[in-house]
Amino acid sequence: MRILIKKDNEEIGHWTANYLIKRITEFQPNSKKPFVLGLPTGSSPITTYEELIRRGKLGDISFKNVITFNLDEYVGIPESHPQSYHTFMNENFFSQIDIPAENIHILNGNAEDLDKECIEYEDKILKYGGIEILLGGIGMDGHIAFNEPGSSLNSRTRIKSLCYDTIEANSRFFDDDVHNVPTKALTMGIGTIMDAREVVIFGSGYKKARAIKEMVGGAISHMWPASILQMHQECVLVCDEEATMELEIKTVKYFKDIEDIAAHSNHP
Numbered sequence: 001m002r003i004l005i006k007k008d009n010e011e012i013g014h015w016t017a018n019y020l021i022k023r024i025t026e027f028q029p030n031s032k033k034p035f036v037l038g039l040p041t042g043s044s045p046i047t048t049y050e051e052l053i054r055r056g057k058l059g060d061i062s063f064k065n066v067i068t069f070n071l072d073e074y075v076g077i078p079e080s081h082p083q084s085y086h087t088f089m090n091e092n093f094f095s096q097i098d099i100p101a102e103n104i105h106i107l108n109g110n111a112e113d114l115d116k117e118c119i120e121y122e123d124k125i126l127k128y129g130g131i132e133i134l135l136g137g138i139g140m141d142g143h144i145a146f147n148e149p150g151s152s153l154n155s156r157t158r159i160k161s162l163c164y165d166t167i168e169a170n171s172r173f174f175d176d177d178v179h180n181v182p183t184k185a186l187t188m189g190i191g192t193i194m195d196a197r198e199v200v201i202f203g204s205g206y207k208k209a210r211a212i213k214e215m216v217g218g219a220i221s222h223m224w225p226a227s228i229l230q231m232h233q234e235c236v237l238v239c240d241e242e243a244t245m246e247l248e249i250k251t252v253k254y255f256k257d258i259e260d261i262a263a264h265s266n267h268p
């Protein structure tokens with residue numbers, strides 16, 4: 001796992017947007033060989049989306065040959081609901097970039113047959129050759145997408161009941177009333193996330209510090225789902241100083257040194 005410690009969320013967004021632009025440009029996507037991105041919602045990715053939008057307007061990046069798969073969506077609220085992930089993605093990203101509508105994939109939490117919806121989502125990801133880079137946030141309880149503690153570390157896209165911590169954390173978007181938060185969601189599984197060729201996780205703020213501690217140095221456990229990322233071959237955690245507060249000082253120094261040495265090396 002690579003760990004990048006940035007000053008704040010602005011810097012996190014800057015780094016991530018630059019990195020994506022570089023990777024997409026080098027990939028040289030076209031209609032036969034599109035670049036497949038996994039995308040999250042939440043407050044963490046907003047600075048990245050803002051920077052990608054800005055750079056898109058400058059002509060530094062096009063999303064015409066980018067295919068997106070969102071990580072998750074609530075069950076049972078209309079797509080047009082102000083807090084649905086469809087609305088979030090449209091308002092914060094898709095409506096402001098040049099991505100064709102048919103390239104966008106978000107789970108349908110109102111599908112008649114939710115199991116079928118999940119199986120078909122997995123099939124679509126495979127049809128496009130798998131996810132090249134998957135961006136994700138992390139919950140305070142260590143969840144990734146909506147894979148709550150106790151999720152199978154091999155899970156695939158499926159319906160999940162949300163736990164109280166997540167419902168409470170997300171109630172800030174639902175008039176601060178836990179009763180307004182949907183109790184179920186469709187989510188990519190942990191196995192689905194682990195299949196992405198590269199995973200970039202955002203961690204910002206002190207409230208994520210415990211989860212980051214477990215993700216980086218805890219035992220791999222379904223009770224801290226993000227800890228499975230220790231097994232991923234290409235995982236980057238891009239976080240701010242506050243999110244590292246529960247790590248040991250020597251761990252923080254270790255990862256900072258690695259980046260410093262690489263940045264100042266005379267060797268290729």
Ligand SMILES: N[C@@H]1[C@@H](O)[C@H](O)[C@@H](COP(=O)(O)O)O[C@@H]1O
Pocket residue numbers: 040041042043044045071072136137138139144145146166170
């Ligand atoms: N389903 C989402 C997750 O995908 C997200 O990572 C998490 C953290 O959100 P935030 O970035 O706002 O802290 O919130 C929700 O539960």
